[in-house]
């Protein structure tokens with residue numbers, strides 16, 4: 001299962017919330033903070049080589065992510081514009097990668113594959129999500145309020 005304690009497993013891939021990750025929108029920032037912390041809990045369980053704990057942490061992360069994406073997607077639909085399609089695609093691809101991580105943990109029980117996929121989320125997808133959200137946050141701030 002590639003779980004021999006050696007090889008090229010990632011060493012302590014973690015992610016931490018920093019104030020600089022905030023966009024100055026309290027609701028969105030609070031959700032992003034929960035998202036980052038939820039993903040770090042998955043990393044921590046994988047680092048401890050505990051697939052059971054990783055599965056529980058991932059279920060929590062998926063709840064947070066699903067709720068957050070649906071809030072933002074409602075907002076994107078209300079605001080319209082051409083940026084929405086790309087933003088929705090980044091959400092969808094992140095959700096797909098997260099589903100592959102769930103399969104690695106719960107079905108394949110592969111620590112090595114789970115570590116690889118978690119690292120993809122930490123190093124690439126969180127950045128892409130925040131990149132899309134930065135543009136959304138700027139539009140909301142320019143409007144002066146969240147559209148009803």
Ligand SMILES: [Fe+2]
Pocket residue numbers: 072087091129132133
């Ligand atoms: Fe987003």
Ligand SMILES: [Fe+2]
Pocket residue numbers: 032068072129133
């Ligand atoms: Fe977001």
